[in-house]
Amino acid sequence: xxxxxxxxxxxxxxxxxxxxxxxxxxxxxxxxxxxxxxxxxxxxxxxxxxxxxxxxxxxxxxxxxxxxxxxxxxxxxxxxxxxxxxxxxxxxxxxxxxxxxxxxxxxxxxxxxxxxxxxxxxxxxxxxxxxxxxxxxxxxxxxxxxxxxxxxxxxxxxxxxxxxxxxxxxxxxxxxxxxxxxxxxxxxxxxxxxxxxxxxxxxxxxxxxxxxxxxxxxxxxxxxxxxxxxxxxxx
Amino acid sequence: xxxxxxxxxxxxxxxxxxxxxxxxxxxxxxxxxxxxxxxxxxxxxxxxxxxxxxxxxxxxxxxxxxxxxxxxxxxxxxxxxxxxxxxxxxxxxxxxxxxxxxxxxxxxxxxxxxxxxxxxxxxxxxxxxxxxxxxxxxxxxxxxxxxxxxxxxxxxxxxxxxxxxxxxxxxxxxxxxxxxxxxxxxxxxxxxxxxxxxxxxxxxxxxxxxxxxxxxxxxxxxxxxxxxxxxxxxxxxxxxxxxxxxxxxxxxxxxxxxxxxxxxxxxxxxxxxxxxxxxxxxxxxxxxxxxxxxxxxxxxxxxxxxxxxxxxxxxxxxxxxxxxxxxxxxxxxxxxxxxxxxxxxxxxxxxxxxxxxxxxxxxxxxxxxxxxxxxxxxxxxxxxxxxxxxxxxxxxxxxxxx
Numbered sequence: 001x002x003x004x005x006x007x008x009x010x011x012x013x014x015x016x017x018x019x020x021x022x023x024x025x026x027x028x029x030x031x032x033x034x035x036x037x038x039x040x041x042x043x044x045x046x047x048x049x050x051x052x053x054x055x056x057x058x059x060x061x062x063x064x065x066x067x068x069x070x071x072x073x074x075x076x077x078x079x080x081x082x083x084x085x086x087x088x089x090x091x092x093x094x095x096x097x098x099x100x101x102x103x104x105x106x107x108x109x110x111x112x113x114x115x116x117x118x119x120x121x122x123x124x125x126x127x128x129x130x131x132x133x134x135x136x137x138x139x140x141x142x143x144x145x146x147x148x149x150x151x152x153x154x155x156x157x158x159x160x161x162x163x164x165x166x167x168x169x170x171x172x173x174x175x176x177x178x179x180x181x182x183x184x185x186x187x188x189x190x191x192x193x194x195x196x197x198x199x200x201x202x203x204x205x206x207x208x209x210x211x212x213x214x215x216x217x218x219x220x221x222x223x224x225x226x227x228x229x230x231x232x233x234x235x
Numbered sequence: 236x237x238x239x240x241x242x243x244x245x246x247x248x249x250x251x252x253x254x255x256x257x258x259x260x261x262x263x264x265x266x267x268x269x270x271x272x273x274x275x276x277x278x279x280x281x282x283x284x285x286x287x288x289x290x291x292x293x294x295x296x297x298x299x300x301x302x303x304x305x306x307x308x309x310x311x312x313x314x315x316x317x318x319x320x321x322x323x324x325x326x327x328x329x330x331x332x333x334x335x336x337x338x339x340x341x342x343x344x345x346x347x348x349x350x351x352x353x354x355x356x357x358x359x360x361x362x363x364x365x366x367x368x369x370x371x372x373x374x375x376x377x378x379x380x381x382x383x384x385x386x387x388x389x390x391x392x393x394x395x396x397x398x399x400x401x402x403x404x405x406x407x408x409x410x411x412x413x414x415x416x417x418x419x420x421x422x423x424x425x426x427x428x429x430x431x432x433x434x435x436x437x438x439x440x441x442x443x444x445x446x447x448x449x450x451x452x453x454x455x456x457x458x459x460x461x462x463x464x465x466x467x468x469x470x471x472x473x474x475x476x477x478x479x480x481x482x483x484x485x486x487x488x489x490x491x492x493x494x495x496x497x498x499x500x501x502x503x504x505x506x507x508x509x510x511x512x513x514x515x516x517x518x519x520x521x522x523x524x525x526x527x528x529x530x531x532x533x534x535x536x537x538x539x540x541x542x543x544x545x546x547x548x549x550x551x552x553x554x555x556x557x558x559x560x561x562x563x564x565x566x567x568x569x570x571x572x573x574x575x576x577x578x579x580x581x582x583x584x585x586x587x588x589x590x591x592x593x594x595x596x597x598x599x600x601x602x603x604x605x606x607x608x609x610x611x612x613x614x615x616x617x618x619x620x621x622x623x624x625x626x627x628x629x630x631x632x633x634x635x636x637x
């Protein structure tokens with residue numbers, strides 16, 4: 001079946017903060033299509049708008065103008081609660097700072113999105129275990145984040161993003177807090193999920209080495225996409 | 236989902252156990268105060284009824300003055316009764332016996348001991364009407380009553396205070412300048428509901444009281460006992476009519492005296508508990524208000540502390556209403572916890588208080604349920620604002636929050 005509609009389709013997206021002289025255009029007219037199964041790395045200097053682009057794609061933020069179609073559905077017209085439902089059912093997030101719930105076991109952390117999906121407890125635990133297995137942490141299921149290394153915490157966060165079986169995983173500088181060895185581990189997990197499971201991944205990073213794990217690299221400067229090309233990996 | 240929310244709330248509360256406990260202290264105190272008061276109040280009301288029944292359900296008190304029932308007891312000055320008034324009351328067919336009495340407080344002295352007590356002037360009819368029995372000695376003789384001899388009958392408390400172990404009968408106690416021979420001791424009735432000692436008195440012949448203590452011949456109270464089988468309301472009406480006539484009260488004017496049967500006396504006495512209860516309800520209301528503000532305060536702190544958690548929940552797809560519910564349920568659980576602790580504490584204090592005051596322990600289900608309901612309401616009212624603040628958070632900003 002041909003991919004008639006792209007998974008993500010941004011058309012002329014602007015995101016503006018402030019008013020008058022203080023106006024900042026974080027996104028200044030972005031056009032971007034991402035197909036199912038892609039692995040996109042977004043790079044750019046600080047303030048280039050890459051995080052804002054990520055937030056808009058992740059439905060955490062709404063564009064000031066422009067159209068955003070997620071699987072053909074216009075996201076711009078959705079309410080706050082509808083955006084929450086979209087995140088719940090189609091999106092998974094991984095953050096630079098892991099953002100795990102403190103004093104809550106890895107398993108309970110991974111279960112979190114499933115609670116909002118309304119799964120019964122037994123199914124939740126089962127799904128959470130499988131997600132932890134995928135990132136190689138099933139044996140750490142009952143550890144609190146404080147008992148895990150940074151790399152392990154990030155893998156728990158990946159498991160959490162996976163647990164809800166999202167269409168897209170959004171990773172905002174997932175290796176930003178990790179040393180090179182741990183970073184490579186994380187990137188290998190992401191690359192494998194993309195390769196083996198066909199999971200669509202969009203990742204913001206400022207490390208070119210990490211971006212090379214992606215299939216496609218987008219460069220942003222001043223809220224605009226200045227380069228969009230396949231990586232060596234893909235070539 | 237609701238179950239998860241509940242579990243989450245309990246976990247969050249236990250995580251800051253000490254803080255939670257201090258937060259709900261206001262609620263605990265408010266609820267405990269009400270529960271304790273209502274419990275003890277109900278117990279003492281029942282005890283009052285029982286006490287009054289001990290006096291005899293067919294006793295009627297006649298007192299000069301107005302509004303005794305409404306708490307302004309004897310507030311309006313009115314002429315005292317006379318012995319003739321008493322005789323007239325006794326003439327009424329339904330009245331078995333009418334006892335004229337008057338009272339004051341004085342110091343009674345024996346040897347090195349002295350004791351301030353109620354000095355009552357009465358005659359032997361009083362013992363009959365109020366159902367006093369003698370433990371030792373004898374009642375007054377007619378001669379003693381007629382000539383106003385300095386003799387007296389004392390209550391158990393006065394006996395114990397002045398005489399200790401020795402036998403008082405035949406001894407002389409001093410009241411003011413009068414030396415008064417003890418001729419009898421009454422049997423103990425024990426403490427009444429309000430802790431007042433019912434055995435704390437000295438009774439002397441009315442004439443002796445008039446001459447040596449009061450310096451007038453006023454009768455303060457007529458204590459009447461209605462015949463068995465006679466209608467008490469009817470007898471009271473008869474007494475009222477008689478007294479209006481004797482005191483020359485014109486038609487349309489109000490009585491300047493009170494006729495009270497034991498039922499009314501009970502109402503009067505229990506109304507004191509009623510006043511105390513409403514006073515405490517006020518204290519409880521303030522306490523609940525303060526407690527509620529405490530909960531709101533700590534919930535606001537909690538929402539701020541957990542900004543990042545809120546961001547995470549929003550990111551994984553929680554809707555605003557679900558975040559709202561989470562914090563609202565937490566506030567309600569916190570408040571209910573306070574309510575439950577208050578109920579337990581209040582029942583404990585009630586039990587101790589009932590024991591101390593020697594009244595029956597009577598926990599009231601309605602007040603326990605009311606306290607529970609009020610605690611829940613406090614949680615809702617004071618939890619909604621912090622919960623709304625949490626629900627309105629912006630996911631991006633909350634995820635960045637340090």
